[in-house]
Amino acid sequence: MVGLDGWKRTNMLGEIKKGLGGREVIVMGFVRETRDIGKLRFIILGDITGNAQVLLKGKEEIARFGDFTKESVIAVKGTVKENLEVVSGAEIVPSDIRLITKAETPLPIQVYGRTDALLDTRLDWRFLDIRKPKNALVFKIETTIEMAMREYWIKNGFLEIHSPKLMGAPSETGADLFPVVHFDRTAYLAQSPQFYKQMAMCAGLDRVFEIGPVFRAEPSNTTRHGTEYTSIDMEMSWIESHEDVMEFEERWLVHVMKRVKETHGEEIRKMYGVDVIVPKLPIPRISFNEAKNISNKAIGKTGADDDLTDEGERVVGETINRKDGSEFVFVKEYPWSKKPFYHMRKEDDPSVTKGYDLIFNGVEITTGSQREHRYEVLIHQAKEKGLSLESVKFYTDFFKYGVPPHGGFGFGLTRLIKQMLHMENIREATFAFRDMKRLFP
Amino acid sequence: MVGLDGWKRTNMLGEIKKGLGGREVIVMGFVRETRDIGKLRFIILGDITGNAQVLLKGKEEIARFGDFTKESVIAVKGTVKENLEVVSGAEIVPSDIRLITKAETPLPIQVYGRTDALLDTRLDWRFLDIRKPKNALVFKIETTIEMAMREYWIKNGFLEIHSPKLMGAPSETGADLFPVVHFDRTAYLAQSPQFYKQMAMCAGLDRVFEIGPVFRAEPSNTTRHGTEYTSIDMEMSWIESHEDVMEFEERWLVHVMKRVKETHGEEIRKMYGVDVIVPKLPIPRISFNEAKNISNKAIGKTGADDDLTDEGERVVGETINRKDGSEFVFVKEYPWSKKPFYHMRKEDDPSVTKGYDLIFNGVEITTGSQREHRYEVLIHQAKEKGLSLESVKFYTDFFKYGVPPHGGFGFGLTRLIKQMLHMENIREATFAFRDMKRLFP
Structure with a gap:
């Protein structure tokens, strides 16, 4: 995508917390990780302020919003839902997701979680x-x-x-x-x-x-x-x-x-x-x-x-x-x-x-x-x-x-x-x- | 002088104004100009905040505090005296003056007042x-x-x-x-x-x-x-x-x-x-x-x-x-x-x-x-x-x-x-x- 097609960011991801339940938000970030558990897909989305979880329910929704490689950049429109099982106390249930730029795979160094890359390699991919x-x-x-x-x-x-x-x-x-x-x-x-x-x-x-x-x-x-x-x-x-x-x-x-x-x-x-x-x-x-x-x-x-x-x-x-x-x-x-x-x-x-x-x-x-x-x-x-x-x-x-x-x-x-x-x-x-x-x- | 010999600056020169009358001050700056009128010597002293006038009265005082070349650096201890004839509304009557560094003469470009030096010369002496x-x-x-x-x-x-x-x-x-x-x-x-x-x-x-x-x-x-x-x-x-x-x-x-x-x-x-x-x-x-x-x-x-x-x-x-x-x-x-x-x-x-x-x-x-x-x-x-x-x-x-x-x-x-x-x-x-x-x- 060239721009954001009219979407404006309403919140930083670090703000998606308990207390924001029910709020309509538009957030943007890097796909840190996606995990499928049963019919659910969890996307960990990250920006400079922190991470937030985006929850896709059911095959149809997963198919509709597409598959994202790690570190791809997406924009998410959705509703904040409080969820005490998530560290931040809340997650986003999306009504729409836009893929802005898709990241190539594999990543030259791991971004999410521990990496064992040497410092010199990390600096190459600073x-x-x-x-x-x-x-x-x-x-x-x-x-x-x-x-x-x-x-x-x-x-x-x-x-x-x-x-x-x-x-x-x-x-x-x-x-x-x-x-x-x-x-x-x-x-x-x-x-x-x-x-x-x-x-x-x-x-x-x-x-x-x-x-x-x-x-x-x-x-x-x-x-x-x-x-x-x-x-x-x-x-x-x-x-x-x-x-x-x-x-x-x-x-x-x-x-x-x-x-x-x-x-x-x-x-x-x-x-x-x-x-x-x-x-x-x-x-x-x-x-x-x-x-x-x-x-x-x-x-x-x-x-x-x-x-x-x-x-x-x-x-x-x-x-x-x-x-x-x-x-x-x-x-x-x-x-x-x-x-x-x-x-x-x-x-x-x-x-x-x-x-x-x-x-x-x-x-x-x-x-x-x-x-x-x-x-x-x-x-x-x-x-x-x-x-x-x-x-x-x-x-x-x-x-x-x-x-x-x-x-x-x-x-x-x-x-x-x-x-x-x-x-x-x-x-x-x-x-x-x-x-x-x-x-x- | 190596340091200030125990003197500490109490005021910037821009602060020497009407309202400060009677105050004991220590100020420091560059001698912008000295002018003798009769038995009086006026020193215009400047720092980053502005200029103030220092007034020496009588030959004895002038002799005691010495003669300063333009742009020499001095420290002055004295009392503020309100004087409506001075633009700032006040001047300093010194009890002691210390010469810190004496400027060579002549100055390569004029500092006080208008100068007709070319830009290139001014930049040489920036x-x-x-x-x-x-x-x-x-x-x-x-x-x-x-x-x-x-x-x-x-x-x-x-x-x-x-x-x-x-x-x-x-x-x-x-x-x-x-x-x-x-x-x-x-x-x-x-x-x-x-x-x-x-x-x-x-x-x-x-x-x-x-x-x-x-x-x-x-x-x-x-x-x-x-x-x-x-x-x-x-x-x-x-x-x-x-x-x-x-x-x-x-x-x-x-x-x-x-x-x-x-x-x-x-x-x-x-x-x-x-x-x-x-x-x-x-x-x-x-x-x-x-x-x-x-x-x-x-x-x-x-x-x-x-x-x-x-x-x-x-x-x-x-x-x-x-x-x-x-x-x-x-x-x-x-x-x-x-x-x-x-x-x-x-x-x-x-x-x-x-x-x-x-x-x-x-x-x-x-x-x-x-x-x-x-x-x-x-x-x-x-x-x-x-x-x-x-x-x-x-x-x-x-x-x-x-x-x-x-x-x-x-x-x-x-x-x-x-x-x-x-x-x-x-x-x-x-x-x-x-x-x-x-x-x-």
Whole structure:
């Protein structure tokens, strides 16, 4: 069918419940399953809000309305009948059914019920994979998270910006860049909106946020890295130090986690078997040195002395959770040797930055800091890190004509979701994942 | 200074008004201007909310607080004094002032007052250019627009998605693509989220929206095109035809324009000299043929018979505005010859698509349509347009396993702002513009 032939949807399938008995409805959805029991045919019809049962009685009716392959799309006109044997307490007795598009058989992966398809196969058929309510829930949660974030920001005087993803020069280290053929030149894909959110501070926009894609040409293949992901970024002016950024972040996070719990807490418990826990403030803060000691004590020396390994982050998360009952922990004052040139260093110990990471259930989800806003110091730090002053000149120029002390953070949207739902792989939290090997779908 | 040395901002400068007399405040901002009159020095201090006057009395005080170059960043502690000679009705008499960062002189472009710098020079120093309240207003409006859009969508059951910008194959025509060096392969930057918002429909997400960057390697240099811009996209399932999409769009647009008018109407009138007009519904709808006739009558034949030129859009906009008093007009049922393969064609006249454009003050800001969801027809249309079936296979596969009738639109954020504020150039509505030649800042 081309359209709906004049039918208009009256209800979502999740609304077909006890209490709606006798109502005439038109519903639309995917045929999840059909089952014949004696002379009855049960159709489980699904949409984004849930499933409902459609009951066909007798051979004649079954013949009249036709046979539907799994995942075919149909529209049903009928009457709601309360039925306590159905989980939702009601089913639909149809007066008419229209087949809109018939699904080919067999389905490449199973949609209804458990599937044993490998993750890679599921990602190949991601549009079918997302039809599973458990997977679709991710995008409901994502929508709620982002809206709650923006609400909190806007209430606090932040402006939304969209910074360019085509860069004339690298935004971070210069490593892991994707080159773009840009007419007669080479451009690069932005690894972060860092330079541009700082430009916004130098432009007097006071406080800004951005939610958008960033690109990292990392040839790694892990459960927490992708070559493209959604970065959540903010930057605020007039701070005393990175402590102000952390204080903002934790209040913002409480607002977001509360909203997720209120809106989806029950569904998350049902589908993922986990509780959404709103963090108690203040979130524990430990220094990098303390974190490193915890890691060394628990798992012995791993990685460089100035860095925390993935495994190190995990045991730090576990230890703090056991000790303080917090899923979140701020690890602050990372060594300068491991942080980018634009982080500010401590006055009394320049080997240490005014930077921090936020660890959630053992995985880093945020990196934040106060930024170095003093032109001469910034130039000095860029030199110390071996950067070409020419390539960062457009950025360092921002700091010549008056700039407020400022700081901010970058936050991984899909990492937040992965850690919140105790997922094993960030691919499950991404609409269409990108890594070294995957460019489809 | 490194931080604020214990000072905390109590007020934004826009709040320093009559009624606040006697209040002790700490404010922070950019020195817009200093003026000496006799023994008095007036400092105009600005932040994102507005300007306030700081008054230094006598040589001793002037000497104590120092001399500030224009655009230097300072913090001021003082008492608000009502003064009817100041526009805001109040000024600040400081007890202490701290210089945070001193601006170099001279400024590359003037920030306070009128500037005669060329647009290109202003864009080179965009962070200074945005310090002008008229230019900063764009980002306040943008924030309001996007939030209003999302609110309306979410109230209507839409989910937010983030589709990949790294594509394994072209999303639209195959022309104007930016190639990306993607490890051992070539990837392309997404020209639109088209295939992915349709994937969301095939995934049963029902209704989705996305606000994000798109990339067009167009070697053009106009006042309305960029190589990267923020695209506003939505897609909805269970439509009868493109008419449902237009009906949704116009209600959504009314919600957005109303919000802009309420929030910024007065400032827009003051700074841009234009009124924000909330469209009356229904927005006039004319067919492509009617539009072409209007254009031909007004300016003679221009461009191809199956297309409306920029000039044609302008006169169509003007004509409808004169006739119906509407700044907006839907032009619908464009010729199939000019539209992409995924647009649905009319049953009774396959030379015509179920597609439309929305013209705002003479410039196209939206293209929408019902999409072809019938697998065989889609394949046929792809062939007819000369596409390689192999390169779009990942997309056409979406339509094999049940899909609701659906449609949607893409909408240019900066074009909306440009047309709303009667700007001459889309560059003025963009945070950091990108075109063939510009990759900095």
